[in-house]
Amino acid sequence: xxxNVKQLNxxxxxxxxxxxxxxxxxxxxITLDVKLQWSPHxxxxxxxLSSAAYAVKNIRSLTSVETAKLVYxxxxxSIISYGILLxxxxxxxxxxxxxxxxxxxxxxxxxxxxxxxxKFKEINILTLASQCIYENVMYVHKNKSSF
Numbered sequence: 234x235x236x237n238v239k240q241l242n243x244x245x246x247x248x249x250x251x252x253x254x255x256x257x258x259x260x261x262x263i264t265l266d267v268k269l270q271w272s273p274h275x276x277x278x279x280x281x282l283s284s285a286a287y288a289v290k291n292i293r294s295l296t297s298v299e300t301a302k303l304v305y306x307x308x309x310x311s312i313i314s315y316g317i318l319l320x321x322x323x324x325x326x327x328x329x330x331x332x333x334x335x336x337x338x339x340x341x342x343x344x345x346x347x348x349x350x351x352k353f354k355e356i357n358i359l360t361l362a363s364q365c366i367y368e369n370v371m372y373v374h375k376n377k378s379s380f
Contacts, residue, residue: 271323282332285309290339301340321365
């Protein structure tokens, strides 16, 4: 569903200059859409996570599982975690979960169609959905007085 957003003819002037209206803007590495949808942000995440999954795969071919797992957490997981409270519940996250599974398969040299349900439990890595839930619970816990 696309929200109906009327475009307002507003003139915002900052330091004597008229600001122009843009479709998307980036603030603290979070891409904000004029319609408040997460598609542009997810697209950028997919690009960054594809590179991270490729790095994990290449590192794993040269080193141990432990080193590849370290690269996963320092590179791939940090990208997923940043801002997940904001974008984690959008419907566009399936491709991100696919990339997460690709990175995990690369670490453990698993086949492309092999199920990872049990593997995520064994290796104590949260799936994208679980990470989103965890971050939300932690946010509520840290800010109990606000609710």
